[in-house]
Amino acid sequence: MAPKDHPSNLYDWRKEFKRLEGAYAPATIKAYYTDLSDFENWCVVHALQAFPATPLTTSMYLESMMPSHSVSTIQRRMYAISRSHKLLRLPDPTRDEDVHLAMRRIMRSKRCRPKQAKGLTKEYLEKFLEVQPDNPWGIRNRAIISLGYDILARRSELVALMSDDIEERRDGTLRLIIRRGKTDPFGMGRLAFTSKRTAQLVADWLEWRGAWIEPLFCGIYQGRAINRALGPDTIKLIVKNTARDCGLAKIETDAFSAHSLRVGAAQDLLRNGHDTAAIMRAGGWKSVDVMARYLEFAEHNVWA
Incomplete structure (x- = not known):
């Protein structure tokens, strides 16, 4: 001072x-x-x-x-x-x-390319879900990982989700409104949709968690859900700890972060033939240049 x-x-x-x-x-x-x-x-x-x-x-x-x-x-x-x-x-x-x-x-x-988190693509997603333990933390973490991948979520968006932000659809999927995002500081929100598997994993979590909790994903203390949202760093820890539990090499584990869910999902959308407009809408991107950095490591596999 x-x-x-x-x-x-x-x-x-x-x-x-x-x-x-x-x-x-x-x-x-x-x-x-x-x-x-x-x-x-x-x-x-x-x-x-x-x-x-x-x-x-x-x-x-x-x-x-x-x-x-x-x-x-x-x-x-x-x-x-x-x-x-x-x-x-x-x-x-x-x-x-x-x-x-x-x-x-x-x-x-200091000319260098911006560091990019390793993409948690479909290949890794299956492994990350499989290694979760059969306990309340595993139930919650499966829902977080699967949902984060489906909606291309930033960690801040995941922890900001409230129970009222999700809606069940007739086809067995979920519709969510993401009210807070890096490019949406005033909370206008964007709509996102999930797979049936993710909807079931979220339902499993909600059944264990109970209906009285306000945040969609909350902390667990002494085996009980507490009415307090997770911090963004918890999402990072969940991803990194899961990578380690998958038996991946340290250099690979270190490359994963909470952003890996968003990166991997975007790369999979490109590999599956979706165009720029569809990917930008799914991830809530406003800039093509920013989105392109997420996709550059996926391009070499598009025509494989």
């Missing part, structure tokens, strides 16, 4: 950031807090003023991270600096040409 007489203390960015509550996702606000705390501490160590920051200070800070941080992390921290200055009604140093040039140097020095 900066000393009491430090010029940065004239501007209480933490107090101003409370204005973001309700307008941004909690995870976004938390990331802003972390990033600005890092920037503030870096300025203290280097005897520089954090608020208002000069373009030179901002450029030096961003370039100091070049050896150890990814481009996306550096960009996020630049956005946090920009946002804090706007909230404090201070000139935004990130709009200066020197900061723009610093970011170009960073991006040119």
Whole structure:
């Protein structure tokens, strides 16, 4: 923290950031807090003023991270600096040409393809479902994995689902409304549909869980369901632990993440001959370029 007489203390960015509550996702606000705390501490160590920051200070800070941080992390921290200055009604140093040039140097020095989670395709899906134990956690995890694959869900979308968001259909499948997503911050929602198998796995989970729980997927404590939604990191752990239980090599297990459900389902849709519009609709993508990154590792198998 900066000393009491430090010029940065004239501007209480933490107090101003409370204005973001309700307008941004909690995870976004938390990331802003972390990033600005890092920037503030870096300025203290280097005897520089954090608020208002000069373009030179901002450029030096961003370039100091070049050896150890990814481009996306550096960009996020630049956005946090920009946002804090706007909230404090201070000139935004990130709009200066020197900061723009610093970011170009960073991006040119760290040319690499974005990391992509290993796709949990149909081949893996069968294995992931088979190894689940015959207990409440296995019942829940089978439903989570199968549903996440069917609806191409992000982990944040899975944990945000409520019991009222699903509807049984006459053909034995489910229709869901996904109310929150990365590209849908205002919760307009998108419709998604499941297979009969997934509908049955969800029904098995709901039968064990009980009707009084509000979140679709909740925690289990001492063998009982608790009325509290899972955190996004739990989905990641479920996928990684299941990969390990399948007996996969560590290098392969490490490549899986919660995003693997979305990646694998998109790759399978491409292999099965679905066009771009259908895949974008299924996954709720707004950008063809973003969707294309999910599919690039599937393309070589399309015509096999």
